[in-house]
Amino acid sequence: TTHSPVVATEALTKTYGDRVAVDRVSMTVQRGEVYGFLGPNGAGKTTTLRMLLGLVRPTAGTASIDVDRVGALIEGPGFHPYLSGRDNLRTMARYRGFPDSEVDRVLERVDLAGRGADKYKGYSLGMKQRLGVGAALMGDPALIVLDEPTNGLDPAGMADMRALVVDLARGGQTVLLSSHLLAEVQEICDRVGVIDHGTLLLESTVAEMRGGSSLHVRATPEP
Numbered sequence: 001t002t003h004s005p006v007v008a009t010e011a012l013t014k015t016y017g018d019r020v021a022v023d024r025v026s027m028t029v030q031r032g033e034v035y036g037f038l039g040p041n042g043a044g045k046t047t048t049l050r051m052l053l054g055l056v057r058p059t060a061g062t063a064s065i066d067v068d069r070v071g072a073l074i075e076g077p078g079f080h081p082y083l084s085g086r087d088n089l090r091t092m093a094r095y096r097g098f099p100d101s102e103v104d105r106v107l108e109r110v111d112l113a114g115r116g117a118d119k120y121k122g123y124s125l126g127m128k129q130r131l132g133v134g135a136a137l138m139g140d141p142a143l144i145v146l147d148e149p150t151n152g153l154d155p156a157g158m159a160d161m162r163a164l165v166v167d168l169a170r171g172g173q174t175v176l177l178s179s180h181l182l183a184e185v186q187e188i189c190d191r192v193g194v195i196d197h198g199t200l201l202l203e204s205t206v207a208e209m210r211g212g213s214s215l216h217v218r219a220t221p222e223p
């Protein structure tokens, strides 16, 4: 149904030795929303996303994803520097069983169609990151997971990436992303989960967050 969440975790926990990276996190992502996982470096965002995607085994708790296909940009997808953006995606598409037409579709989607023939090594950081999103979009997954998609980008690259996320959401895509920038999640997300020291401190809609006075977090100034 439309009310069943796309992602749900229940007391999801990961410990490394005596360090608790993720501590009993229970969260849901609803169909069609942009959900922002907000927290500083080391808060446990990446570990949570990795458990969700089945890349890391939880110590305790559960994580479930209620869609057939999930696309993710969570670590460098390992593009070849001397291949073009298009040839990089073609290699991946063939490996994953998608037709070349899917490559052209996603290049268009991430606004790289005009630069598809350029070598990857010549791309700006923002373009590299958008190519990574393109790779995640192959096969048109119902959910896309992006780990700090704007991290390290210059202001123009950040603006492009944010516009892309908003555009994906308008197209009906469910997006789960992480960020350490309050202003960013306020700009592009529908709902936010704030995590620090492995603990989910609150879950709220961005509208509630703006109106409420209970949240004492200052926006980090952007570079």
Ligand code: ATP
Residues within 6 Å of the ligand: 016, 019, 020, 021, 022, 039, 040, 041, 042, 043, 044, 045, 046, 047, 048, 148
């Ligand atoms: P970042 O933005 O830096 O990636 P994050 O919010 O994604 O931060 P995590 O990468 O999930 O945070 O890390 C959470 C905590 O778990 C940190 O203290 C980190 O040092 C620890 N941690 C993560 N992976 C491992 C690992 N493989 N072994 C030991 N400790 C780990």
